[in-house]
Amino acid sequence: MDKYNNEVRYRAQGARNGIEVLAVGAIGLVFIMLFNLLRPGEISILEIFLVSLCIAAIFIGFLKTQEPYYSLLISESELVYCHKYGAWSMSRSNFHHSGIPKVEDGLDYLELNAVGVKVNDIDEFLTNFAPRIAGKLLIEQRNLFMQVVQKHCKNGNCPSEWLIEDTQYTSHKGVNYTGLIAMFANRTKHLQLLTGYDLLLPASVLDRDIWAFSANLNKWKREPRQFIASQINN
Numbered sequence: 001m002d003k004y005n006n007e008v009r010y011r012a013q014g015a016r017n018g019i020e021v022l023a024v025g026a027i028g029l030v031f032i033m034l035f036n037l038l039r040p041g042e043i044s045i046l047e048i049f050l051v052s053l054c055i056a057a058i059f060i061g062f063l064k065t066q067e068p069y070y071s072l073l074i075s076e077s078e079l080v081y082c083h084k085y086g087a088w089s090m091s092r093s094n095f096h097h098s099g100i101p102k103v104e105d106g107l108d109y110l111e112l113n114a115v116g117v118k119v120n121d122i123d124e125f126l127t128n129f130a131p132r133i134a135g136k137l138l139i140e141q142r143n144l145f146m147q148v149v150q151k152h153c154k155n156g157n158c159p160s161e162w163l164i165e166d167t168q169y170t171s172h173k174g175v176n177y178t179g180l181i182a183m184f185a186n187r188t189k190h191l192q193l194l195t196g197y198d199l200l201l202p203a204s205v206l207d208r209d210i211w212a213f214s215a216n217l218n219k220w221k222r223e224p225r226q227f228i229a230s231q232i233n234n
Contacts (some may be wrong), residue, residue, distance in 0.1 A: 001223045008214075012071035012205045025057025071205040076224040079217070081201065086133030092224055094120050098217040100210055101149040101195035112144050112149050113216045115206070116197025122173050122188060125198075131180040138165065138184055141200050145187065148194045162190050 032050055036043050068082040080089045096118040103110045119125050149162050169182035169189075177185050188198040206213045220227045 005073055006228060008074045008228060009070040010072040010074075010207045011069065012207065025054045025060075029054035029058065071207075072201075072227070074220055076228055079220075081205070083133050085136045086130045088125070088129055088133060090117075090119065090125060092221060094124050095221055096120050096215070096222065098214045099197065100214060101148070101191075101197050101200070103148050103195060110147060112147060112195075112200070113210065114141075114144055115201040115203075115210050115217070116191075116195060117199040117201065117217070118192075118196065119198045122185065122198060123173050123175050126171075126175075126177065126181060126185060129181060129184070130211055134180040134184040137178070138187060139201065141187075144202065145191060148191070152194060155230065161186065163201045165190075 020201055029051060032047055032054065036047060060231070068084060071082055073080040073082065077092050078089055079092070079095060080087055098117050101112040101116040103112075105204070125231070130137065149158055153162075165183035165186040167179055167182050169177040169185040171177070171185070192198050201213075203210050216231075
């Protein structure tokens with residue numbers, strides 16, 4: 001987490017050390033190739049294994065460098081989630097509360113490895129939501145949503161709309177949506193029905209554990225100025 005005037009910026013765990021990983025992989029690959037060229041004989045199995053590790057490190061490092069430097073920005077009035085394919089924003093007035101999505105099944109329950117966000121007005125959220133990021137989040141967060149669905153459908157009798165999002169959606173206010181925005185809106189509707197939350201912030205986009213971050217968001221909702229000041233001064 002970094003602090004700026006009137007804004008707190010969070011870095012995703014998965015985006016850290018991208019340049020370092022890429023550099024180590026590249027240096028290792030160059031060293032192994034030079035070593036093999038300067039000595040006689042064929043390349044060994046160990047060298048092939050090390051080359052594979054270096055190439056994997058280069059690939060992982062490259063993917064890390066493509067992620068936004070900051071994944072979340074919080075000011076007194078707004079929460080912004082940054083993704084490499086776009087961003088979504090939410091005003092504090094539209095933020096209801098956050099928590100850890102939990103699905104109960106008798107004595108057993110499942111907690112998602114994510115922070116859930118409940119919004120007050122889904123139309124306000126969808127107004128500035130771009131189809132490109134909607135499509136990416138539908139894919140990236142499907143595994144989290146399916147964990148919830150599977151918990152509710154142990155007998156295999158799942159409603160078809162839970163498994164395939166419709167490309168048509170009409171909000172409670174009568175606003176019609178189509179395409180990827182409608183599919184994402186239907187996902188939020190089903191997620192809200194099953195967990196009580198509309199949106200998910202996976203643990204991978206946070207810089208701390210999900211419980212601590214959820215508590216931070218709720219503090220921000222109650223006392224935004226004090227929350228920002230406390231984060232900047234710490």
